[in-house]
Amino acid sequence: MDSDTFRKLGHELVDWIADYRDRIESLPVMSRVRPGEIRARFPSTPPAGGGRLREAIDALDAVVLPGITHWTHPSFFAYFPSNASRASILADLVCAGLGVQGMSWQTSPAATEVEEVVMDWLRQMVGLPDTFTGVIQDTASTSTLTALLCARERSSNFSQNREGLQGGEPPLVVYASDQVHSSIEKDALLAGFGKKHLRFIATDRAHAMRIDALAEAIEADRSAGLRPCVVVATTGTTGTTALDPVAGIAGVARRHGLWLHLDAALAGTAMVEPEYRWMWRGVEEADSLVFNPHKWMGPGFDLSAYFVRDPQHLVRVMSTNPSYLRTAQDGEVRNLRDWGIPLGRRFRALKLWFHLLDEGVDGMRARVRRDVENAHWLADRVDETPGWERLAPVPLQTVTLRHVPQGASDEARVAEHNLAIARRVNEGGRAYLTPSVLKGQQTLRVSIGAEGTERRHVEALWRELLEAARAESGGTPGPER
C-alpha cells in the first residue's frame, strides 16, 4: 500500500470509528448474530491476489458490526466496564504505526522509559507507596500467573533452577477466597501447584475472605507437612466487588511467610479517589498486586498494571540471557522482556499516557464517583421495591440483584426466572448484563462504568428489569421484542 492510499483510508477509518462511537446508542448492545453466521460470509480460501483491502473495509459495516457486542455502549452493564477512550484509540494508532518491539531497552528506549514514567504516575494516582514498581502486562490473568510463579520460586528457593516442582519436596499450597476470580484457579493449575493444593477459603456474609478460616487452613496444611506458599486477596471480587480484609490477610501472610498477591483488577481504578482507599487498607504489605486500567479507567484493552515490591525477584524468575539478546546497556536499564512471560512487547504505555493527559486525574475521579453513585441509586431502587432482592453490599459500581416472583420459594424456579429476565433484557438489545451464581443463588449482575453511562441509562436499565420481571412473571407482556 502506498502512502497516499494509507492516508486516504486512514482518514476514512478514523471517521468510521467516530461515526460508530457517535451512533453507538442506536445499536443493540449484545450482538444478535447466530453461531456461524459471520463465518459463512467469508470465502473459505485465502486471497491469491492483493489490492482488495476495500472489500474488508466495506465489510466492516455489513459483516463485522452486526457481530460486535458493544463494550463501550452506555448501556453495557455486563462483565466489567471495558472502556476504550478516544484518546487511547489514537495512542493505539500511533503504537501500530511505530511498529515498536520493546522487548529490550535498546530495541526502543522510548517504549521502556515512557512505560516507567506512566507506571509511576499510575502508582501515585492510586496511592501506592514508592516501594512498588509497576510494569504493563496484557491481562490480570497473566499478571496473577506471574505472581504465582514468583511466589512459587520464592517459597522454593528457586526450584526452577533445580528440579522444578518435580523434586519430591513437600507440596506448596495456594490460598484464595471462595469468591476469587476463576483465573486464579486456572493460573494455579498452569503453574503446576495442582488442584489438590489450592484452598478456597470461606467468606463472610459480605462475601469477604474470613481471616480466621485462612489462618486455620494454613495451620492445618503446615501440620500436614505441606508448605503454604501464597495467598491471593481480592479487592472487589468479580461476583459482588466484595472486599477481602487486606491488612488482616497481610498479617497472616507475614506470620507464615506467604507471598501476598492482591487482585484489584476492577477496583484498583477506584483508588484514584482517596476516599475509597480504605477498601484496600494494608495494600502496602502486598508482594504484588494487579489492577486493570483497561477496565474502568479508560485506556482500551489490553493494559494490565502489575506492581511488585521486589523487581529483582521478578527479573530473576523471568530472565533468560542468551547472547543475541544482550545489549551494551544491560545493567543500566530495564529490559522489560525480563519483567513478564512473553518476550515481545508492544508500546502500550502510549495509551495510558494519552489517556491521562486527555482526561486528567480529576476527570477520572469524577467519573468513578459518578459510577458509584449510579450504583447506589440502583441499589436503593432494588431495596425499596417489593419482589426484588439485593444479594451483596455495593461498595463500588456493581449491584448484585434478583427478582423473586410472588410465592416462589424453590431456588430452581427463581433461577430459571432470573435467567429468563436476563435473556429478555439482553436479547431486547437496549441493555446487556451478566447472570451469575452467588453461593448457589442465581443473580443478575449489573456492572456500571462505561465512559458514556449516565444516570438516565441506569434508570432505563431499571425500567427494562421491571418490565422483564413482569413479563416473565406472567403479567403484562414486556415491550415488543
Next chain:
Amino acid sequence: MDSDTFRKLGHELVDWIADYRDRIESLPVMSRVRPGEIRARFPSTPPAGGGRLREAIDALDAVVLPGITHWTHPSFFAYFPSNASRASILADLVCAGLGVQGMSWQTSPAATEVEEVVMDWLRQMVGLPDTFTGVIQDTASTSTLTALLCARERSSNFSQNREGLQGGEPPLVVYASDQVHSSIEKDALLAGFGKKHLRFIATDRAHAMRIDALAEAIEADRSAGLRPCVVVATTGTTGTTALDPVAGIAGVARRHGLWLHLDAALAGTAMVEPEYRWMWRGVEEADSLVFNPHKWMGPGFDLSAYFVRDPQHLVRVMSTNPSYLRTAQDGEVRNLRDWGIPLGRRFRALKLWFHLLDEGVDGMRARVRRDVENAHWLADRVDETPGWERLAPVPLQTVTLRHVPQGASDEARVAEHNLAIARRVNEGGRAYLTPSVLKGQQTLRVSIGAEGTERRHVEALWRELLEAARAESGGTPGPER
C-alpha cells in the same frame, strides 16, 4: 474528547504516521538516546487536569521518535524482521476503535469467527493439513508455554486436576536442541519442569538437532526412571535458521509417546512458498506448532499463530467455567478464552485479514523469495571475500558471518573485533544488526526481511561491514561517525 476533536487528531496522526514511514530511511535505525534521557523529559507526577493531549502529540516528534529503534526501517537487519504493514496499522486502528473484548463468542461473535476464518486461511497458505486448528496468541514465547503445559498435562494424565507436578511422580523431561530459542528454557522453567529436566540435544555441523542424540537422551532418561514428555523441534533457529529434521524427530517422538512441538516462529512465513516446505517435512506429525505472522509476514506485532492437532485437549487444559462466563451458546461455539492463557482477547484477526486482502498470497510469496535471494547474495559476498567467514548454511533470510583480521587466531580477539564492527555499524545509524555467539564463536547475524528492504539496502550493509572491518583492523578509518 468529543467526536470532532477525535476526527481532527485522528487525521493528523494518520498523516504523522504516513510521514514517518515515508521518511524512515533518513532516520538512524537504532535509537541513539542514552539511558534515562527520555524519562528525564517527563514530569515526575501525573497530570491533575485533563485536556492536555496536544502536549503528548507534540512530544511524539520531539521526545518519542528519538527513542525509537525503527523496526520497519529497510536497513533493519537485527533480531528478526518485524513488519507492520500499512494495512495492518489500519486494522489495529479499527481494533482499538471497536474496543472489543473477545474472550467469549458472545462478547463479540465477529472477533471469534473472523479469527476462525483467517486462521484457516493461514493454515492453507503454509500448506498445513486440515488436521490442524489455529488460534492467535500474543507471542511465540506464550504459544510455546501453552504447548509445554499441554504436553505436561497429556503426559501426566491431567496432573493439574490432582497434585500438579507436586505428586512425587517420576519427573517429566523436556527436549530441545542446543540451538533452541531462549524462550523454550524460560517456558520450561515457568511450567515447573525444572532446569534439571531440560535436555539440550547436540546439533550437527549445520546446527540441526541430531536425531541419534535425541533418541539416546530419551532412552537414558527412561532407563533412569524419568518420563520423557515433550520435544521442541525448530524450523529456522534464531541463531542461524537451522532446520531440525522434523520427520526424524517425529519418528522418535512417536516411538516414545512424546508431544512434538514445532517452533517455526520466523520460518513459518516462508512456507507460503511451496518450494520451501521441504524445510519442515514431517510437520503434519506435530502436536502443536507456532509461527509468528508478526515477524516476516507483514501484520504488526502481536500476532502469533498457534496450531494444534487436538483443540479439545487445549481447551481441557485451559478452560475454567465459572457461572459469570457461561453463555447461551456454550457448546455450539468456540470461546477463545479457553484456547490460551489470558482471559481477555483483542480483535487481532482484523490485522491478518486486512493484510492478506491487501498483499495477497502471491505478494507474500514474491517478498519471501526476494528476501531469500538477498540473503544468498550476501552469503556469496562473504564466501568470496578474504578475511570473512560464513558460519552456517543460509536456507532462508539470515546470514551468520564474521570477519577474522589477518593473523588473528585468538577467539577472544576475533570476538572483540566483531563486537567492535557491530558497534560501529549500529552506532553509525545506517544499519542495525545483532551480534550473537554461535557455539563459542562470536558472530554477526544479518536478518533480512523488512518490507522495504531491497537489494540496494543489503549492498549498503555489506559496504558498511567492509568499512567497519577495515577501520577496526586499523586500516583506513571508516566514514565519519
